[in-house]
Amino acid sequence: MKKRVLISDIAKALGISVTTVSFILNDKAKEKRISDAMTKRVLDYVKKVGYKPNQLAKSLRTGQTKILGLLVEDIANPFFSNVAKYIERQAYDAGYHIIYCSMNNDGQKAKELIQMFMDRQVDGFIITPSEGLEDTIANIRQNNIPVVLFDRYIPTVDTHYVVSDNKKGAYEATKHLLENENKRVGLISLYSNQTQMRDRLEGYMQAMDEFQLQSYIKKLQLGAPEQDAKDQILEFIVDNKMDAVLFSTNYLAVSGLKALKEHRIPLPRMAAFDEHTLFKLHDPSITVVSQNIEQLTKELIQTLVADIAGRSKELRKITIPCELIIRESSIVTLPEQIS
């Protein structure tokens, strides 16, 4: 095991002080008016011996870890894993690293995780807040640590957030479903007060009201066993003779498709929130309300980095439009008849 070279080793080897080396290493050579010759000599030597600063010591001293804490609902959900991928790349480009965790709707675990991230002195937080996290997030703010909420926000806590325009997305999807000669259009969602779920519900309602049609709303328990979800979705669709259904999350739609397939029941017209590889390739392919992950994450990182740098005077509350991607599942024409 080769010994790590320290800044003091460099100073000693070159017969100069650690300060000079430190200044040069931190791009303060010009500012401190260190001679170009010295600067070059140090830089060359540093490269030669492959010196790498100990980030821990640096962080302890500066109070900056260059690490961001990312808390997502479930990393195994393709929506969130894609988000993670983009965030990681954008953070990397901005010189940050990510520590992440899935919360899996476990409020207690979420709290612990956030505390641990704070103990680790993360420079900032990116959180998809589950319910009951008001206090914890308020606590982060009190400790003056930058936070950006994502995918949903907490109305009672004033923070930055970046979310999609869920209401408009749900409205347009529902309207699209209604325009295709469907009367009995239902919504399958969750017992949840999270803003994105509320907004999707509102969007659905607005469209139903506009068409003056009765609404059919089925809510499922968050984190319930999938079999329960499947049973209830099936019952809802069959009993109500649904013409069309909007699913408020991709995994609810997946459960629905599983249930329908298992019982060989023909699909109602349908649409779902959030893209999924399955939806493009399913037969029929599934219409979705797609969130613009690239733009969402870009705004997210920008907002967070600006806050960390102290460059943000005010809270940024950003809403990004969704895109309705119409596929076979929502249109009346049979798949075979499409051009």
Place this chain on the structure above:
Amino acid sequence: MKKRVLISDIAKALGISVTTVSFILNDKAKEKRISDAMTKRVLDYVKKVGYKPNQLAKSLRTGQTKILGLLVEDIANPFFSNVAKYIERQAYDAGYHIIYCSMNNDGQKAKELIQMFMDRQVDGFIITPSEGLEDTIANIRQNNIPVVLFDRYIPTVDTHYVVSDNKKGAYEATKHLLENENKRVGLISLYSNQTQMRDRLEGYMQAMDEFQLQSYIKKLQLGAPEQDAKDQILEFIVDNKMDAVLFSTNYLAVSGLKALKEHRIPLPRMAAFDEHTLFKLHDPSITVVSQNIEQLTKELIQTLVADIAGRSKELRKITIPCELIIRESSIVTLPEQIS
């Protein structure tokens, strides 16, 4: 912003020394024979003021960060995001946190990332090594940092690894395809020398040889644009009039399905490596060689944690069996005729 309470604040408030507090906090009260009364007094006070040690300072001092570096090929691939989910949970249970990155087949980025993780003093590495990482991984070993390779390994570098029995998996899948009256059975894989790809190829070959049939092997460029992959897969299947095909990764199979669907070409019998939500719900559902993610990750973390604790005398090279999950896509009977 409330000021963080330090260990010295506690000592001062209680009129004792930091040493005593530190001993008590690190469960060395008994060992150092500190009185129970004192211990209780300190613990109570600590709880009351909500003292949380600064992990950075602790790490700087002890050299232990309790952070593991996880480098996966692509976090957006459901196989890897599931792996990440399990690893994170297991690591958490063992008192570790994860910093992760996707390498996206970018060797240069991978090297940088590994270096940055080393600068961050991670306690250990979990890596799905892409090609050309021999030196970097050897370098980690030289620095005496525990590493476990995963999903594939590097034959020329002696490390722990945990992989699936890819050869047997491919062999069984191919044999299954052959037993269903298919003669022209092809393999769609990648130009890659990674062990998992080589093993899958070998398994396919072994089955073909056993049946004394000509093999059809199509390799695609790693990281090529999806359109190219789609075109080439289509051409391979059509030109060779394939009866059946084994895809060596889930995303190759997804590309294949897309291509076939777009051109309305009937599916050959098929099977793919690695589970995917799509495969269960596709019509027909897709037969897969499924890796046992739970067991893989469990062995992984056990091995890594044991090494970090200095409890591992020798290198562990673990191979976990795959499971062939037979679905509609690989059997001759038409979906409609299944019970």
Place this chain on the structure above:
DNA sequence: ATGAAAGCGCTAACAC
């Protein structure tokens, strides 16, 4: 049984 103090590796205020 408890405390003083060194030191982990780095940055930066201050000195010259």
Place this chain on the structure above:
DNA sequence: GTGTTAGCGCTTTCAT
């Protein structure tokens, strides 16, 4: 321009 040194918050040796 460059060097000396305190100090980030903690653990742990050594002294008492």
